[in-house]
Amino acid sequence: MKLYYSSVTCALSPLIALLESGAPHEVVDVNLKTKTLDDGTDYRTISPFGFVPLLELDDGRRLGEGVAIIQYIADRAPEKNLAPANETFERYELQGRLNFIATDLVKNYDLLFSSVANDEVKQAAVRALKQHYAWIDGILSEQPFFYGNEFTIADAYLFTVTGWAKLVNLDLSGFRHLHDYLNRLADRPAVAAALEREQKKN
Structure with a gap:
């Protein structure tokens, strides 16, 4: 490939x-x-x-x-x-997590990267992202990975998109479980x- x-x-x-x-x-x-x-x-x-x-x-x-x-x-x-088997309920749950990242997270990061979005729009994007990460932090307080107890492709995607936070100066330091999770993922070979x-x- x-x-x-x-x-x-x-x-x-x-x-x-x-x-x-x-x-x-x-x-x-x-x-x-x-x-x-x-x-x-x-x-x-x-x-x-x-x-x-x-x-x-x-x-x-x-x-x-x-x-x-x-x-x-x-x-x-x-x-x-890396993903539950096709045609299982768990696979559709995983797809829901993937779509959440692709839409709710990415679209707001896109606004923060934008050279034409005004401050009001960007502040709304920051608030939305903080709300989304509060939900993610809650999930990570109860389980080691974004979808369950094993690393999946949802973790690869969340890690990738969340890495953009530092590029747009989005402060995620208040999310302790997210912080620990990102560090654990970064240590994976x-x-x-x-x-x-x-x-x-x-």
Whole structure:
């Protein structure tokens, strides 16, 4: 498998998932400013909108959208328990957590990254994020991971998106369980390896 990737994006979560799964893979860096690969290839010939992440399978098929990609990776390595089995209630619960991150968290971070959103809009986004993280902190006070007692792709995604807090100066220090959780995740070998690669490319 081939993961088209750029630092400080949602592409970190499928990279973590790939490393956790142990699946053979190649990471291809994308310059999002120029929409090109290191060899000069126009990335829009691969991904029409120039978005990352994008997963290319060994047979040439391509899968976009991070939430879909991380589920595909999890299902290719069921023995790693990165997601509950398909067609179970637990799988739909996990998908609910993934969609929560993709919508409620990401949309508010997008407002904080925006160069056109005014202060009132940004303050509303901060309040929404604090409310969401209070809910997450409550979950983490009762269990070690965002969905249950084992690491799943929901943790890879939450870790990735929450890492943006420092980039927008969002203070999450009041959420003790979240803080401990992030530190534990950062110590996982797959997460540490993904972060090391991310930092080298920044």
